[in-house]
Amino acid sequence: xxxxxxxxxxxxxxxxxxxxxxxxxxxxxxxxxxxxxxxxxxxxxxxxxxxxxxxxxxxxxxxxxxxxxxxxxxxxxxxxxxxxxxxxxxxxxxxxxxxxxxxxxxxxxxxxxxxxxxxxxxxxxxxxxxxxxxxxxxxxxxxxxxxxxxxxxxxxxxxxxxxxxxxxxxxxxxxxxxx
Numbered sequence: 001x002x003x004x005x006x007x008x009x010x011x012x013x014x015x016x017x018x019x020x021x022x023x024x025x026x027x028x029x030x031x032x033x034x035x036x037x038x039x040x041x042x043x044x045x046x047x048x049x050x051x052x053x054x055x056x057x058x059x060x061x062x063x064x065x066x067x068x069x070x071x072x073x074x075x076x077x078x079x080x081x082x083x084x085x086x087x088x089x090x091x092x093x094x095x096x097x098x099x100x101x102x103x104x105x106x107x108x109x110x111x112x113x114x115x116x117x118x119x120x121x122x123x124x125x126x127x128x129x130x131x132x133x134x135x136x137x138x139x140x141x142x143x144x145x146x147x148x149x150x151x152x153x154x155x156x157x158x159x160x161x162x163x164x165x166x167x168x169x170x171x172x173x174x175x176x177x178x179x
Contacts, residue, residue, distance in 0.1 A: 017122060024132075056136060060129075063129040
């Protein structure tokens with residue numbers, strides 16, 4: 001099995017997760033009840049309650065832990081591949097383009113399960129990050145429960161595009177596993 005493709009995929013997962021983890025970490029430092037952070041009047045029925053701020057923090061923490069989990073699994077898989085390379089490495093040379101294909105004896109089933117678990121962690125992190133962003137919108141422009149048009153205008157594209165992108169990610173990932 002060619003492991004350079006797997007290592008590249010794992011590198012990509014770690015890089016994307018790192019960016020999302022940074023975003024979540026910055027989001028955790030934000031104080032949702034700072035009066036300068038909202039466009040809603042405190043006496044308005046659209047003013048967010050304490051539960052929305054609590055959910056914001058919870059979803060940020062869940063997202064952070066999901067991305068961290070996914071990255072650690074991906075890094076562990078990369079390390080396992082590197083250890084396997086040091087024990088049994090066969091290099092096949094293609095003379096047409098001076099291309100090296102590395103073949104390593106790695107448990108294919110275990111690698112697939114690990115990559116699936118890492119992908120699931122990334123998907124969970126994205127879902128939790130999306131939910132946190134819904135709460136950010138509610139804090140900034142008003143709650144969805146009161147029918148704030150600005151909140152709906154911000155949330156509807158978010159809850160359509162993010163799940164669509166995750167569906168594409170999952171489908172392509174599952175397609176790659178079957179090939």
